[in-house]
Amino acid sequence: MTLSSSDVPELRCWAEIDLEALRENARACGLLAGGNCRLMAIVKADAYGHGLERVVTALANEVDWFGVANVKEAQRARVAAGSEVPILILSPPTPGEIEAIVAGRFSASISSPQEVEAFARAATTLGIDAKLHAVADTGMGRMGAQGEAFMQLAQQIQSTPGCLLEGLETHFPSADEEPEFTSEQIQSFHHLIGGIEGATGCEIHLGNSAGLLGFHDATPFATLTRPGLALYGISPLGEVEVELRPALSLKSRITLVRDIPPGTSISYGRTFIADKAMKVATLGLGYGDGYPRHLSGAGMEVLIRGKRCPLLGRVTMDQIIVDISHLDHEPACGEEVILIGSQRDETVTVEEMAAKAGTIPWEILTGITSRVERVYRGS
Numbered sequence: 001m002t003l004s005s006s007d008v009p010e011l012r013c014w015a016e017i018d019l020e021a022l023r024e025n026a027r028a029c030g031l032l033a034g035g036n037c038r039l040m041a042i043v044k045a046d047a048y049g050h051g052l053e054r055v056v057t058a059l060a061n062e063v064d065w066f067g068v069a070n071v072k073e074a075q076r077a078r079v080a081a082g083s084e085v086p087i088l089i090l091s092p093p094t095p096g097e098i099e100a101i102v103a104g105r106f107s108a109s110i111s112s113p114q115e116v117e118a119f120a121r122a123a124t125t126l127g128i129d130a131k132l133h134a135v136a137d138t139g140m141g142r143m144g145a146q147g148e149a150f151m152q153l154a155q156q157i158q159s160t161p162g163c164l165l166e167g168l169e170t171h172f173p174s175a176d177e178e179p180e181f182t183s184e185q186i187q188s189f190h191h192l193i194g195g196i197e198g199a200t201g202c203e204i205h206l207g208n209s210a211g212l213l214g215f216h217d218a219t220p221f222a223t224l225t226r227p228g229l230a231l232y233g234i235s236p237l238g239e240v241e242v243e244l245r246p247a248l249s250l251k252s253r254i255t256l257v258r259d260i261p262p263g264t265s266i267s268y269g270r271t272f273i274a275d276k277a278m279k280v281a282t283l284g285l286g287y288g289d290g291y292p293r294h295l296s297g298a299g300m301e302v303l304i305r306g307k308r309c310p311l312l313g314r315v316t317m318d319q320i321i322v323d324i325s326h327l328d329h330e331p332a333c334g335e336e337v338i339l340i341g342s343q344r345d346e347t348v349t350v351e352e353m354a355a356k357a358g359t360i361p362w363e364i365l366t367g368i369t370s371r372v373e374r375v376y377r378g379s
Helices: 019-033 044-048 053-061 071-081 095-103 115-126 147-159 177-195 209-218 351-356 362-367
Strands: 013-018 040-043 066-070 087-089 107-110 130-135 161-169 203-205 248-258 277-282 301-304 307-312 322-324 336-343 347-348 373-377
Touching: 013 019, 013 322, 019 040, 019 053, 019 107, 019 209, 019 373, 040 053, 040 115, 044 053, 044 362, 066 071, 071 087, 071 095, 107 161, 107 351, 115 147, 115 161, 130 307, 147 161, 147 177, 177 209, 301 322, 301 347, 307 347, 336 351, 351 373
Parallel strands: 013 373, 040 066, 066 087, 087 107, 107 130, 130 161, 161 203
Antiparallel strands: 013 248, 248 277, 248 336, 277 322, 301 307, 301 336, 307 322, 336 347
């Protein structure tokens, strides 16, 4: 849906996606990566909750690759991006996905000799070469081969009929927390790829958003970088040298305004009981929309008329209640409320929400459910 919020007054809860902000962020990441390093936009998990198809279409002329988690996401990205843009599946494939990956001419991330053999069989059956990226486990621990086994894996791909060694990759587990360990990973990976004969022309990639923002100068050998969170306008490192603009705002509407007397309890479990007369507003969203239940009693606030209004009691599936006693004028039912984003001179960030919910921005964004309509600005 490409509309402004004023065009959709019936929506109780929606996410506005600024497509131009996405493109600006991609350009900023590209400049930071440098001229010899191209961009793979990570669009898994429905493009971090922003909507895979619209994000891929918006970025098709800004990036060189797309990265996804599984073959279904790859197929959706292919339709949106067209046949020419390469797409890498970052997670280990299930046995049932392998033929579809080869048939779709997608690229696959490979960790074991058994996977190479399975892709070779699919390539023979289909008459299509399998494009494979060998994964080095340099500290992430969830996939890939370590040390000498990684070098053997790459050599096996090179020597196996029907398989092409298209790339060499690794992943940072803590580039936002452990700079010394990350530097050791970079050195280890650089050493490993240097020992693989005939790897000239392979894509070399290891940088996620934190890796790009914090270690771009330390990886001049990389040909690709893989921004995810940064692409959507959020830095995992806090303040950085590149300017990023959040692309998503989460909004709802006031559905009810009430005056309550002292002693009134709010929401399940009666965890909040008013100690004075208050004016409260009910909003049309809850954890069924992806608004975290862990925000209950955590000091979270929303924006109404540019002022912060505290959340009261527990988040329920479809509704939350906020204190509006301090507002100069009573807001009307149907009035817009900001859960994530800016209004007048105030801003509620994803980072703030994540910290108060005891989680991370990635989970907040990808947790916004399909019940929340995505409304796109920009073309």
